Amino acid sequence: IHNSTVPDDGTGGIFSEITRWEWDLGYGSSTQIYYPGNIDTCYMSYDSPYDVSLKVITDSNCTDISEITTIKVLPTPIPDFVTNLNGSLPGGNGVYLFDGTISTTTNGDSALPPAYSYEWTIEDGNYFINVPDDVQLDGREDKGYYSYNSLINDAWLQACLKLENVDNGCWDSICKDVRIDHFNNLIVPNFMYPTDQSSGASEFLPKGKSLGIYRLQIFDKFGNLLWETSDLDENGSPTTGWDGTSLDGEVPQGTYVWRIKATYIDGEPWKGMLIDGKRV
Incomplete structure (x- = not known):
């Protein structure tokens, strides 16, 4: 907004200045400010794209409008997961389900493969296991079973999920403490x-x-x-x-x-x- 000027100001001894700035932020209504400076706003991906323009008005009521700038807001992934103990699975006790299929985006859509990639970090005793770099879940990348290898005696251990949009690289992560009981x-x-x-x-x-x-x-x-x-x-x-x-x-x-x-x-x-x- 500081770049807005009055061309040929002072020509013929006539001076003018901008007294009002009107933003069309793409919401369907304008926002007026009466001093030079920036304006902050929040865009949501579910209403994207936004066509933004700026109208300036001088003290002599002359106006001009900028070219339209289109702002596209990409949906941000919202990772989330639940875990469930299932000691009756093949392999015996200590097998836990990691289910990330409840993950969504800021658009309210499901964030599922192959459009989104899932990376898990699971604390197992004294080690942090990276999935899929170190091991694979028994199932799918967004929902599968992990078998704990260490003795876990009623401990809270950390599990993290990083969720990334494969096309644009937008990502977010979440960590939770999971209660792992010792298993006989x-x-x-x-x-x-x-x-x-x-x-x-x-x-x-x-x-x-x-x-x-x-x-x-x-x-x-x-x-x-x-x-x-x-x-x-x-x-x-x-x-x-x-x-x-x-x-x-x-x-x-x-x-x-x-x-x-x-x-x-x-x-x-x-x-x-x-x-x-x-x-x-």
Whole structure:
């Protein structure tokens, strides 16, 4: 507005000055100001585009109107998401749903792929996992499942979603604290191959988390105790597996019996493996 001038001012001893500025901001009505300066306004994307012009009036009531400038306001993404625990999903406990399909734009439209890209940052124990750079959600980029890898003992951990318009690069992000409960799990294998170091089954090692008390014993078919351990790491996971030996050396190929007594850190006892509808 400071660039508005009266051409040939003072010609023939006649002077004039601009006394009023009238903005047509594209709303359908004009805004008048009586001093030189800037004007602030707020445009919303759902009414875009806006045709803006400026009319000036001098003290002698002469007028002029600027060329129309069209302002296009792009819709801004509004990221949002919900999380739900679902311990019954394949893979066991600790699996959480991250659902960003409730995200919208300032136009009120849904912000879904492929027009919008989703980037998640999920705090997992001492690490921040980037999705999709580090791992993929089990599902779609806007709605999928993440399996926590660390022991989570009733903790609030941060999860963030960055939502970006693929065409124009407009983006916004949101972070929420998600309550992750510790999850109880113990799975016992039913075979081992001590001589095959590449199979991952060279030792008899149960997989679990959140254990507070744990004791694994191995017996022969006559009930003789061959080996036992109570080793757990800081996550409550078993760390030591049976390698098929006893105090007398390597045991022969055959059938052996395991027994586990375990209690989770919340005091819940391990109830055994569910096989063919029965607890063993």
